[in-house]
Amino acid sequence: MIKQLFQNAGVKVTDTEFREIMQITTDDIRENRMKFGKKTSLQQMFTIAKRSLKVLMSA
Structure with missing residues (x-):
């Protein structure tokens, strides 16, 4: 889906x-959500995945 x-x-x-992006x-x-008991929506996951892509592409 992502x-x-x-x-x-x-x-x-x-x-x-x-x-790699999904990892x-x-x-x-x-690290930043589950440990604090927060739920992650699909939209939030996609936003995090886009940030992960930027990290991957800048490496």
């Missing part, structure tokens, strides 16, 4: 890049 959101936004990523996103959600 990959479809990227495609709908015109963002093209390879399967490898997508897996960064999952780690971020675990």
